[in-house]
Amino acid sequence: MQGSSPQGALAPATASVLANNPPLRAVGLTKRYGQRLAVRDLNLEVRRGDVFGLLGPNGSGKTTTLRMTLGLVAPTQGDVSLFGVSVSDTPRRRSLLRRVGALIEQPAFYPYLSGRDNLRIVATLSGAAADRVARARIESVLAQVELADRAGDAYQKYSLGMKQRLGIAAALLTEPELIILDEPTNGLDPAGIVDVRALIGRLARQGMTIILSSHQLYEVQQICSRVAILNLGTTVAQGQVAELLAAQSGIVVGFDQPELTARAMAALHAATAEAPWLRGLQYVAPEPGAWVPPGGFLIAVDAAVERASEVCALLARQGLFPAELRRREGSLEQYFLELTGGQNGHSTSAVAPAAQPPTRGGAQ
Ligand SMILES: Nc1ncnc2c1ncn2[C@@H]1O[C@H](COP(=O)(O)OP(=O)(O)OP(=O)(O)O)[C@@H](O)[C@H]1O
Ligand SMILES: [Mg+2]
Numbered sequence: 123m124q125g126s127s128p129q130g131a132l133a134p135a136t137a138s139v140l141a142n143n144p145p146l147r148a149v150g151l152t153k154r155y156g157q158r159l160a161v162r163d164l165n166l167e168v169r170r171g172d173v174f175g176l177l178g179p180n181g182s183g184k185t186t187t188l189r190m191t192l193g194l195v196a197p198t199q200g201d202v203s204l205f206g207v208s209v210s211d212t213p214r215r216r217s218l219l220r221r222v223g224a225l226i227e228q229p230a231f232y233p234y235l236s237g238r239d240n241l242r243i244v245a246t247l248s249g250a251a252a253d254r255v256a257r258a259r260i261e262s263v264l265a266q267v268e269l270a271d272r273a274g275d276a277y278q279k280y281s282l283g284m285k286q287r288l289g290i291a292a293a294l295l296t297e298p299e300l301i302i303l304d305e306p307t308n309g310l311d312p313a314g315i316v317d318v319r320a321l322i323g324r325l326a327r328q329g330m331t332i333i334l335s336s337h338q339l340y341e342v343q344q345i346c347s348r349v350a351i352l353n354l355g356t357t358v359a360q361g362q363v364a365e366l367l368a369a370q371s372g373i374v375v376g377f378d379q380p381e382l383t384a385r386a387m388a389a390l391h392a393a394t395a396e397a398p399w400l401r402g403l404q405y406v407a408p409e410p411g412a413w414v415p416p417g418g419f420l421i422a423v424d425a426a427v428e429r430a431s432e433v434c435a436l437l438a439r440q441g442l443f444p445a446e447l448r449r450r451e452g453s454l455e456q457y458f459l460e461l462t463g464g465q466n467g468h469s470t471s472a473v474a475p476a477a478q479p480p481t482r483g484g485a486q
Pocket of ligand 2: 184185186304
């Protein structure tokens with residue numbers, strides 16, 4: 123019998139331990155600075171091959187979480203482990219952190235030295251011998267971040283985007299399996315953002331697991347496969363970006379008179395008895411760039427886009443003919459605002475609180 127021999131019992135257990143060793147797992151992670159709870163009871167799991175977005179407004183605890191992940195600050199409570207090893211396991215931490223590359227906040231380089239010489243210093247400080255292998259690795263990471271032809275220029279002559287890419291190159295020196303980037307596109311112009319996004323895409327295709335933080339929800343939506351949304355130090359949502367977005371999409375209907383919008387909302391509410399698929403009726407503000415109806419609000423329905431003609435028919439029966447009826451694409455920003463009641467002071471509101479009517483006395 124398999125379970126009767128110690129080895130037989132051990133093998134499946136070992137296999138399951140390996141399978142259960144995600145690149146990052148945080149359980150009940152909490153950090154208190156005096157009276158301030160920077161991170162509270164945070165649970166996170168990053169899986170192999172994820173491009174994982176840690177998303178949240180300023181001060182929501184992203185950097186603090188990443189600093190605890192790297193052992194730079196100690197948690198007040200809870201634990202964070204990398205590849206199944208607790209970061210608080212001091213004897214194993216050094217070898218553990220060689221498997222992780224990180225860029226937290228601004229990279230610190232010598233301004234008068236070239237990009238290549240700066241990387242040589244980083245390599246030496248991280249314990250690499252100044253040999254042919256290390257030199258080859260430096261050239262390889264410079265090529266990866268597309269700085270090979272500017273590697274001889276002084277760091278101070280680099281654009282912000284180039285500086286950021288050199289920071290990522292430094293994080294790649296130890297050939298990490300996991301790379302952690304805190305706000306990698308912060309402050310970059312659109313071209314710089316595209317360069318960093320392309321670089322992250324290339325690293326992901328090579329099989330690297332990537333964790334990045336950002337308060338730019340749209341940016342994360344473009345890059346990440348999974349996200350955790352933080353607010354006030356804890357996760358308010360976690361999951362596949364595609365699934366979160368699919369749950370957000372639906373149909374929007376707009377009228378060219380505010381009173382028609384209110385009548386349509388009442389009619390759709392009344393129709394929910396015969397049409398149970400008509401869920402999630404709410405007033406929403408149009409996305410930036412979309413048509414803004416008089417009164418400022420559209421009606422959103424959480425229904426598959428194939429139901430659009432049925433929505434039209436329901437309204438037509440009441441003599442209501444929309445000026446606009448279209449698919450509403452989900453966005454993380456919209457999702458975030460719905461979860462938090464719009465506490466992200468750094469994004470424009472795409473969606474009004476569900477209870478807000480477009481006109482006084484409008485149906486809800
Ligand atoms: N060393 C510290 N001492 C005291 N309070 C701190 C310290 N570091 C962070 N905090 C506080 O903890 C909270 C979370 O900060 P943190 O930097 O983790 O947020 P963040 O999500 O990274 O924000 P941002 O988007 O602005 O970078 C904030 O209220 C911050 O003021
Ligand atoms: Mg931060």
